Amino acid sequence: xxxxxxxxxxxxxxxxxxxxxxxxxxxxxxxxxxxxxxxxxxxxxxxxxxxxxxxxxxxxxxxxxxxxxxx
Numbered sequence: 001x002x003x004x005x006x007x008x009x010x011x012x013x014x015x016x017x018x019x020x021x022x023x024x025x026x027x028x029x030x031x032x033x034x035x036x037x038x039x040x041x042x043x044x045x046x047x048x049x050x051x052x053x054x055x056x057x058x059x060x061x062x063x064x065x066x067x068x069x070x071x
Contacts, residue, residue: 009035
C-alpha cells in the first residue's frame with residue numbers, strides 16, 4: 001500500500017479548539033490523521049505557543065460573521 005500523500009489527508013475545522021472539549025476533539029482528530037485547523041474568536045499570542053506544543057493550526061475569526069468566514 002502506498003504512503004498517504006499530504007494532499008490526500010482529511011481536513012477538519014474545529015471551532016473553540018483552544019480549550020476544553022474543542023481542544024480534545026481537535027487533538028483526537030489529529031491523532032486519527034486529520035490536518036486540523038482550530039478556530040476561536042480572536043487569535044492571541046498564546047495561540048502561537050499552542051500551535052507549537054500541539055501541532056494544530058490555530059486561526060482566529062468570528063464564525064458568526066459571514067465575511068470573516070469567507071476571508
